[in-house]
Amino acid sequence: MFGHGPHFCLGALLARAQMMALFGDVLSRTTWLDAAGDPVLLRSSFQRGVKHLPLRWQS
Ligand code: HEM
Numbered sequence: 001m002f003g004h005g006p007h008f009c010l011g012a013l014l015a016r017a018q019m020m021a022l023f024g025d026v027l028s029r030t031t032w033l034d035a036a037g038d039p040v041l042l043r044s045s046f047q048r049g050v051k052h053l054p055l056r057w058q059s
Contacts, residue, residue: 030057033056034055040052
């Protein structure tokens with residue numbers, strides 16, 4: 001996920017901490033997530049990404 005060798009991602013620890021905080025918070029509110037629309041992808045020739053990912057959940 002974060003590459004390997006001399007170019008291993010420098011932001012891996014930050015990215016993991018951010019994902020732990022995000023999913024920890026969201027999953028403390030619900031155990032049920034569903035798509036609420038189509039994802040909007042980043043338009044870039046440099047990197048891939050998701051700009052918007054509408055979700056709905058039940059509390
Ligand atoms: C989920 C989030 C992220 C993913 C999946 C990811 C993934 C990767 C991958 C696969 C590489 C290796 C690219 C290669 O081998 O050429 C890389 C490199 C790198 N990443 Fe990330 N990254 C993430 C977040 C971040 C963040 C938050 C930062 C900075 C704050 C960051 C900074 C870098 C840098 C500077 C490199 C280049 C390292 C080098 O070439 O020595 N990344 N990342």
